[in-house]
Amino acid sequence: MNRPIFITGIGTEIGKTVVSAIVTEALEADYWKPVQAGFETGTDSQRVQQLVTNTKTIIHPEIYCLQMPASPHIAAQAEQKTIDIDVITKKAVELEHKTADRPLIIEGAGGLLVPLNDQQSIADLILSLKARVILVSRNYLGSINHSRLTAAYCKQMGIDVMGWIFNDQYLNYEDEIVTWSGYPSLGSIPYLSEINPTFIHQQAENIRSTLYRYL
Numbered sequence: 001m002n003r004p005i006f007i008t009g010i011g012t013e014i015g016k017t018v019v020s021a022i023v024t025e026a027l028e029a030d031y032w033k034p035v036q037a038g039f040e041t042g043t044d045s046q047r048v049q050q051l052v053t054n055t056k057t058i059i060h061p062e063i064y065c066l067q068m069p070a071s072p073h074i075a076a077q078a079e080q081k082t083i084d085i086d087v088i089t090k091k092a093v094e095l096e097h098k099t100a101d102r103p104l105i106i107e108g109a110g111g112l113l114v115p116l117n118d119q120q121s122i123a124d125l126i127l128s129l130k131a132r133v134i135l136v137s138r139n140y141l142g143s144i145n146h147s148r149l150t151a152a153y154c155k156q157m158g159i160d161v162m163g164w165i166f167n168d169q170y171l172n173y174e175d176e177i178v179t180w181s182g183y184p185s186l187g188s189i190p191y192l193s194e195i196n197p198t199f200i201h202q203q204a205e206n207i208r209s210t211l212y213r214y215l
Contacts, residue, residue: 002100004092005029005162006126008108009136010146015167017044018195019136020107021051022187023165025204026211029103032060032095034088035116037076037109038069044107051200056102060095063088073115083116089128103215106131112153123157133161134186137177139170144177151181162186162214165207186210 005027007020024031031052036043049059064083066075076083095104108114112123126133133154137147147164154161164181166174167189178185187207192199 004104004131006131012110014138021048022203026208028056030058033107035064036062037066037072139168139173147177
């Protein structure tokens with residue numbers, strides 16, 4: 001049975017959903033975002049569904065789909081709910097058995113230390129899932145610091161990191177982050193003002209061989 005691949009990043013609004021779509025397309029994998037907080041303009045699952053074009057991918061429904069665009073634990077509190085990592089992990093095992101012939105891509109919410117409930121964070125979920133991780137970093141002034149902090153926490157917690165996928169461009173930050181963190185680059189996604197299925201497919205073609213090398 002394949003271990004799931006968890007897409008997380010150095011913060012919010014750094015391109016996790018676009019990267020998730022590209023990785024899903026490249027591996028013809030299934031996609032799952034168990035916790036969605038905020039959906040006024042649509043869910044991330046809906047966006048990935050619109051962007052992926054291969055015929056094998058199945059988009060699995062969220063367990064927690066919360067209306068408030070906030071940290072998941074706050075959004076859950078607003079609806080008098082509690083996000084239970086054990087429930088998510090149990091469902092992940094079921095999905096892995098159903099999709100034994102292809103990977104399961106799981107997209108997180110925010111960064112590693114985003115709380116899911118009063119005691120547990122995204123990092124705790126990753127460890128419970130025994131997932132391998134792709135870290136997403138968007139190149140901007142300050143992203144070296146944020147990326148190094150993320151990498152250091154992964155090492156501290158024993159999280160199994162496959163490598164980085166970068167998006168946007170800023171100086172030579174990608175090389176700096178790879179060198180400082182010790183994690184390889186799996187790909188670099190150029191900036192595009194309008195993301196469409198053609199772009200996703202092209203980027204998937206670009207990184208497919210590298211992804212398989214590190215699986």
